[in-house]
Amino acid sequence: MVEYKHSKSKMGRRTVLSPQQEKELCKRNIRLALTGYPITSKILRMCVFIYCEKNNIPNPFVKETEMAGSVWVEGFCAVIPSLHPAMSKIFILEEPRN
Numbered sequence: 340m341v342e343y344k345h346s347k348s349k350m351g352r353r354t355v356l357s358p359q360q361e362k363e364l365c366k367r368n369i370r371l372a373l374t375g376y377p378i379t380s381k382i383l384r385m386c387v388f389i390y391c392e393k394n395n396i397p398n399p400f401v402k403e404t405e406m407a408g409s410v411w412v413e414g415f416c417a418v419i420p421s422l423h424p425a426m427s428k429i430f431i432l433e434e435p436r437n
């Protein structure tokens with residue numbers, strides 16, 4: 340199951356996604372991984388950009404590259420360690436296919 344590490348601290352920059360939106364994005368990416376589409380850092384960065392654009396979520400992402408930044412991915416993976424891009428390939432190999 341997906342593990343979340345949100346804190347109640349108000350320090351630092353405001354997050355782009357709410358905890359509920361992060362869970363939704365995480366579930367979406369896990370579904371992709373289960374169908375055999377590995378979640379690399381680049382794919383995660385593109386997915387979050389598209390998610391924010393489709394849901395009209397204000398974000399600091401670069402419009403030209405249409406991706407979230409690598410620093411954002413590091414922070415996201417710190418909050419949801421089970422979605423770490425390096426883990427997705429292992430997750431796919433270990434998941435039985437029917």
